[in-house]
Amino acid sequence: MKSKPLTLQEIVDFLDICFEVEFTFIKSELAAELIVQQTRSDQDFILNLTRRVAATNKELAFQFAMNAIRALDHMDQHMVEAWAMSATDNYDSKGLNPAMSVIRDLDNYVDTAHIRTCGAVLAEEIPVLLPFAHGLSGRKLKIAETEGKHSYTDTETIFLPAFTSLFEESKDNFLIYKASIAFLWAQIHFGTFRIPFEKLLDCDAPDKQLNKFFTLESIRLETCIKRELPGLYRDMQTLKQKEEKQLQRQRIEIENWRYIKHKLTADNAGIHDTLHCLALVDEIQCPPPYCYQGILKPDLAGAVMQKRIEKEKAYFRIALKELASENMKNNATDNTEAEFEMDSGAKFDIRNKADRQNDTQQVNSGVIELEFEGDLVALPDHVKELMTSIIVDFGEIPPEYLYAAGPGEYDLKKYEEELRNPNDVWQGTYHEEGAELYNEWNFKRQHYHKNWCVLRELELEPEYDDFVENTLHKHKALLKNLRHSFEILRGEDKLLKKQVHGDNIDIDALVEAYGDVKSGMEMTDRLFTKMHKVERNVAVIFMVDMSGSTRGWINQAERESLILLAEVIQILGDRFAIYGFSGMTRQRCELYKIKTFDEEYNDEIRARISNIQPQNYTRMGVFIRHMTRLFNNIEASTKLLVTLSDGKPDDYDTYRGEYGVEDTRQALYEAHCDGIHSYCITIDEKARDYLPHMYGAANYSVIDDVAQLPLKVSDIYRRLTT
């Protein structure tokens, strides 16, 4: 049965609540008058979406409600929802005004809707494009978005437009990206940037000159691509034809075309051939570049190159110094422990197995090798990478690079990237630099806030006091018990009897079988014993609540639990990590490293546990997402995330009540999808109200007596991992 449309009053009542009109003074009636004329299903759709947008901003929701009907005339419900969510995303990242303009600029959104259906969006294609770029030989290139329309490179990063929508088929639009990457890679790889651009452009019309250069150089580069990537070259030709057809472009034949083509398509054509041809042609009418060719930014590339060349020379020569002194040490025949301080000037030689030049694959495949005093030197991977990059820049290893650096010749600090100290974050002006960004789930909006939480991993200073000693002393008897029960877990080998295959004969089974045979029955083949050994492969992270509310007893009990647990986990050999979490607002989610997976449990770790101090609030979702990311780098058959907490997720801003619970639940669900088991141990007596919703009915324990925590935590851990 079709439901009746809502009346004006019903809609006004609904919107009044959404817009909180008594505070915002928004006139719900205006929107309601438009919505009342719709069918019930459209009314429901608009009102539901308005409520979701209102969870972000009331004014934005009002604008949405005013424009929703017009939007529904032009787009289907799915696209309208995408439009509304695009506005809320804009609100998150840029603020109210840009979000409003998304809503007001509906026509533009409708116009570009086809782009969204058939265009290629860089952000979506990156997971494929990046490995593609890395697979092309040479320097490992990065990919970034450019705000302009044309792609270009600075020799380290390939900048591509946010979306391409020239063609009607998404496959072709994706191909533009792919061809752009290969074309820009060819510029870097085949020496476009090896010429002094200042000299080239030092003329009356530098723009024209650059255009001319670009046109000719493109001919040469495409020949290189034809040779190296013939499949892609064919695709490029198809793209060209389609573009010419679509834009009704004419191919322009350049004067002296035959000669130029002959020169630039030769197998050994180099950048100097392009320059040579440049002089031959004057006033050519340069055709605009094809869709994938992008533009040249010689200034940008020059600046990046100069910085890199200087840095790589220093690193390479220092690496040679290390290799040389190692080599001399190994060659020393006497037993004297002589110091091999290198004089500057130890010279290496290049050994070329093949006589091909200008090919960086040589380094990777071991064709270019270095000799020192007649001996071949084994090159570590980072030196090989440096050599590859140097060859990309120069086409060879310049002779002056082959002298090992003298003592104190370079100050590497100059080249080290400036690393920000995360502890200084609030003293400076940068808030999001160097931090990791995580999404957060807004249940009202039924959508993520993108890159919403700013998380930093901070060091926790060790505190060498008597806490650890006291704890171990205080819980001496408990520890002994725990050790015993954990040791039982370790020796989990079981002797399986009556097996078809096994290491030894099961005498009991044999006697029985013999009896069977004598009495005329068939003899069983289950006559062996087999030792069944179970190797534990558990990785566990303990996430410890460091919120202000743990001050006092709870904090003490948490620390004691961790000390005891860490002592007994050692017995099992499980890998474990401990992190403390706290923070204030989404801008400042702080994760304290107490023990990472790689660290050994030692006195310093104990001292760090001792220094776990109550801090601020408990914004849990972001930390769970971070832990999921950490777990994804670990190989283990059982991954366990144990949270020690004293209450509900809570933060200074809106992360309260249902919002916090729902985000945490969503984060736990994401972790679950990645194969991580989550468990929560809490001392909040009210936790039974919300923990089953977040963790599931069987995945939490509420401990009534704080003093029991140390015992319980170890006990729960034992239960969980067996």
Next chain:
Amino acid sequence: MQSKSFKPEEYYIEDEPYYQPIGDEIAIFEAAYNQKLPVLLKGPTGCGKTRFMEHMAWRLQRPLITVSCHDDLTASDLVGRFLISGGETVWVDGPLARSVRHGAICYLDEVVEARKDTTVVIHPLADDRRVLPMEKIGELIEATPEFCLAISYNPGYQSVMKDLKQSTRQRFVALEFDYPDAALETEIIMTETGIDIATANQLVKFAHMTRDLKGSGLDEGASTRLLVHAAKLIHENIPPVTACTTAISQALTDDADMLVAMNELSSSLF
């Protein structure tokens, strides 16, 4: 047609297995063999370790007994066990004991896959004692001079769980293997499969592309063995891009994006 069956210790490789040396590994292996030293082959999967062993077995004219190690492999699987036959127990030698008795080359492939307590049984064989204690029958077999022990492992897998114990690795002469350089690899593919040089060259280029992706999404790049597989398919008129997908990309990863990226790379090359 019925295939022939042999006891492993009686099976001698008659035709020379094709092996293209990368360095002086043949000379070193022969020297180690003459000096009764056990050998450890290190190298990524599919770079020719097993083929090298076959080649050496042919060269030295010894039977080759290969044991592919796995995490369920017990010491009994190597040394031997009692079986029951007609109401009596009968001792049956395992592959290691057979090799020791008959002077064969025993090759434990991917030895890190075996449990650490299993690997310990090879210790007395791998030092100057060269004996195999067989506790269950209270015997000790002394290896004949022709016996040789070789193990292999892939350092690429190195994790806490899968590493060779120092007490094991320090008994062996280690030979490091890697993928051959481009020219050699092309030659290997052509000899093994009979495809033309142009296709072989492109296949090797594709292999280098995947090896460059090691660490940025792939755990391992394409091995020479995979290239040979792809080349064999191409030889049977499968289109090169399809051959690369089925024989190489799909073998290397299950990640959907990575597969697409690798297909884009192979379709760029062919």
